[in-house]
Amino acid sequence: MNFDFSEEQQMVRDSIARFVQDDYDWDTRRAIVASDAGMKPENWQTFAELGWLSIPFAEEEGGFGGNIVDTSVIMEELGKGLVVEPYLPTVVLFGGLVARAGNEAQRAAVLPKLIEGGVLGAFAFVERQSRFEITDCKTSASAARDGYALNGEKVVVFNGEHADHLVVLARTSGGQFDRDGLSLFLVPADTAGVSKLAYQMMDAGRVANITFDNVALGADALLGEAGKAMDVVDAVIREATIAIAAEAVGIMGVLNAKTLEYTKTREQFGVNIGSFQALQHRMVDTMMAYEQAKSLLYKVLCEYQESPESADATVHALKVLIDRNSKLIYGEAIQLHGGMGITDELDIGHFAKRLMMINATFGDGTYHRTKFVEKAYAA
């Protein structure tokens, strides 16, 4: 048994931590978020140069051949700095789908550029009616001359504003809720008939609603097997769920540390508020909530490395616990910071909003609890 990180993993962790410390202090981040683009292209180049964009991809694609633990290490550290550059949408979602489902030509066309920082991507899978059920899909790709005609709309597409390439989930057969009949398409964002409405989210993420109006796609736009997209999508979303859980663990640790520090210096009634036993017990609770979340993340990482599918129930459990424990932790962080905690100026609320967005991504606690019950207690 060994819960240590490898030397390479420790090096990546240190290098991201150093980046956050040197190039991503709070004022810098605030300026990046407020800029027109809402991200800093130079940072993305830095990520490429330091090799972070290559880590999950196979060596034959020019990648590092990393595994889920590597991705988690990266996401946890990016989380600590509330880094807004689109690692999850581009590398984990978009890159993950192309790497898994793409043929050789598609992989060669996309992945080397992605790894060198030349391409941003997004996965368009949420629809206005779908909530967390990815298979609830109305966007259609019907057979047309030499390929497909894509019609429909995707909403809240992460990194949708900046993505050069999209992977779009569309129905090639079956009814609105069917798991079968869904297919993936690789669509350059500037294809005729693709239009975007960009907007900003509470966590500073730049997203877009993307409309497809009779978009003509060649047969080579199909990514993976027609009608069988969900196996790949499930695999990538599973990995992305673990990734944002790791990010959440990073944020929860930061919030606890900041809150603890504050209670040791904040004076009320002539003493530090950290001396009140009632508050001490609550900070013990948030510390335990953090450790428990971290433990369940580690369990998921161990199971996933055995076989990704076998980790399914535990991934649902993890998302439930992240939801519950992050609410406790950001709630207490805001409450114990008092009036300052509810200002936009202080960073606490921004960490809270990223946790809230993580909870609302790929299914919230209520959704995953139901899924856990189905998986774990199936007759």
Place this chain on the structure above:
Amino acid sequence: MDIAFSQEDLSFRDEVRAFFTENFTEALQQKMRGKEFKTAVVEWQKKLHAKGWIAPNWPAEYGGTGWTATQKYIFETERSLAGIPAAVPFGLSMVGPVIYQFGTPEQKAQFLPRILASDDWWCQGYSEPGSGSDLASLKTKAELDGDHYVINGAKIWTTYAQYADWIFVLVRTSNEGKRQEGITFILADMKTEGIKVNPIISIDNHHSLNEVEFNNVRVPAANVIGEVGKGWSVAKALLAHERTSIAGVADVKRNLRLIKEAAAKEINGGKSLLEDAGFQQRLADIEIELMALEFTDLRTLATMAAGGFPGPESSLLKIKGTELQQATQELRMELAAYYQGVLSTDMDPEVLGHDFGSEARRQFMYGRAATIYGGSNEVQKNIIAKFVLGLE
């Protein structure tokens, strides 16, 4: 034991309902949500004033309604259920009662009619940068110079100071004796030279809070309410007013109604959330706690109706009430799934694809303040521990 309202109470309820339906128009609500917030609020409060219903908690001799405790309860409940915001409290619920209780005849004549008519917009200068729930640690000082006090210092978390004509301020006029002594309650015209309002953007990305700076602000000594150095007693009397009807049971009820309406329309995998066992159980947890809180609230009401005074038990109403408000705000926000994260509130719902996520999150985020202001819930628990349970 029974909770039936009398026939008179029921017809009173119908009259209140009819008035709200007729006067709290859609056009007015639109205005209240937008840039014309202040104008719309004043317009609505003037309607209530014209009807004679603006100050249910004031004694009839000062312009109150003379209602029974039950009638006040009915009025508040109907207001909340109709989604009508409470009157801005700083004038009507805070400084007004202080003035009729402690003010001189001249002060009453000068301020009370304009408060009732919403001609003056008031704000509250209590908290200071650093003072938090420990109000008595305040440092803003006022020194007598002829017939004026000269105020220097800063107040913070001042809601709506950007709209205010007047501010009531707790200032330190002496450093002798206990910290609570030497505090004075004084009124300042916001137009006075040396008062500066700095906006604070809150976690919901809106501007309702401010910091108010005082730099050599000269305020007539005649604006002191009660005795110089006795401001702490005045402030405490004010807080007693603030804590009535603080449970917000009707607000929570209204939120639950909105949640159920929305949950019926949110479909996950072909099934509405209202039919989802996981969601139902969360809803039930809140509803059960609310059923109990409503009766805790009614028990307090019965005490008051019998001529009693709500004691430290009202802290219980604040704690449980704010917890339930936050729970319903959270549940409503989560109904919006991904859309709870949308920052811009001015996007056309038709284009965006959803109509309440952003607003629900804004309420959830600002709602975090409810367990902090007016004496944080931790302080409320200290009050219960000390004065109800006798723990020192």
